[in-house]
Amino acid sequence: MTRNDSAHHALSVRVRDLDLWYGQFQALKSISLDIYQNNITALIGPSGCGKSSFLRCLNRMNDLIPRVRIEGLVEMGGRDVNAAKVDEVALRRRVGMVFQKPNPFPKSIHDNVAYAPRMHDIVSRKADVKALVESSLRDAGLWEEVKDKLHQPGTSLSGGQQQRLCIARAIAVQPEVILMDEPTSSLDPISTATIEDLMDRLKRRYTIITVTHNMQQAARIADYTAFFHLGEMIEYNDTKTMFSTPHTRKAEDYITGRYG
Numbered sequence: 721m722t723r724n725d726s727a728h729h730a731l732s733v734r735v736r737d738l739d740l741w742y743g744q745f746q747a748l749k750s751i752s753l754d755i756y757q758n759n760i761t762a763l764i765g766p767s768g769c770g771k772s773s774f775l776r777c778l779n780r781m782n783d784l785i786p787r788v789r790i791e792g793l794v795e796m797g798g799r800d801v802n803a804a805k806v807d808e809v810a811l812r813r814r815v816g817m818v819f820q821k822p823n824p825f826p827k828s829i830h831d832n833v834a835y836a837p838r839m840h841d842i843v844s845r846k847a848d849v850k851a852l853v854e855s856s857l858r859d860a861g862l863w864e865e866v867k868d869k870l871h872q873p874g875t876s877l878s879g880g881q882q883q884r885l886c887i888a889r890a891i892a893v894q895p896e897v898i899l900m901d902e903p904t905s906s907l908d909p910i911s912t913a914t915i916e917d918l919m920d921r922l923k924r925r926y927t928i929i930t931v932t933h934n935m936q937q938a939a940r941i942a943d944y945t946a947f948f949h950l951g952e953m954i955e956y957n958d959t960k961t962m963f964s965t966p967h968t969r970k971a972e973d974y975i976t977g978r979y980g
């Protein structure tokens with residue numbers, strides 16, 4: 721693990737010696753890293769290097785996959801996410817997730833945002849639900865575009881709007897951490913820029929961990945970058961250092977486009 725410049729940031733996620741196997745195949749090998757609050761951390765590396773597998777360890781989504789075995793420690797806010805007593809539903813409230821392809825529920829724009837807060841009993845009074853839906857959509861930069869059509873299906877929006885709806889849905893339960901798995905890879909450049917600006921604003925309140933294949937995007941938006949290769953984390957550094965003077969040959973080769 722190589723990193724610096726961490727002294728002034730509070731710890732959000734602490735990972736130690738994390739191993740993951742799919743059956744006999746080891747997809748993550750002894751990963752250790754600290755992720756800091758109110759920062760964007762980008763996970764980069766060639767296809768199949770384990771970025772998504774790592775991300776799914778943070779909200780225990782890998783538990784849903786058969787024949788997965790995980791060893792090591794993942795702590796969020798000082799609590800072991802894999803402890804037997806941790807309720808997965810409660811954990812997923814603390815950790816929001818946004819996927820590569822926007823995946824709104826087959827519900828109205830309003831209900832996409834209201835569903836989880838109601839389920840978690842965060843709000844129940846009608847006025848409170850309304851206020852929370854509005855503030856989440858505002859925070860996701862979508863309110864002005866949808867305020868007059870809240871009862872239309874979420875799927876009636878454009879791809880970029882749907883992704884912002886998914887972000888509004890994620891932040892409606894006020895998670896500690898938001899995981900994003902290639903959140904802009906299915907979007908056009910303008911929608912991508914909108915989401916990048918949004919991520920930059922959201923990090924004031926949330927810790928964001930994002931997977932991206934787009935080097936320029938990582939360089940533009942991430943405070944820290946972790947480079948994965950064949951299941952190992954090869955280098956972890958502040959983004960500036962990673963992209964200007966990487967400390968490892970493999971990271972340098974990847975960043976300069978020599979492979980991947």
Ligand SMILES: Nc1ncnc2c1ncn2[C@@H]1O[C@H](COP(=O)(O)OP(=O)(O)OP(=O)(O)O)[C@@H](O)[C@H]1O
Nearest residue numbers: 742745747765766767768769770771772773774785
């Ligand atoms: N459910 C699964 N069952 C078996 N093997 C899997 C499963 N999911 C991922 N893998 C394997 O684990 C390795 C890491 O996959 P993962 O999806 O985490 O990589 P990635 O870096 O996110 O890739 P990409 O950039 O292509 O999305 C790959 O070799 C992949 O084939």
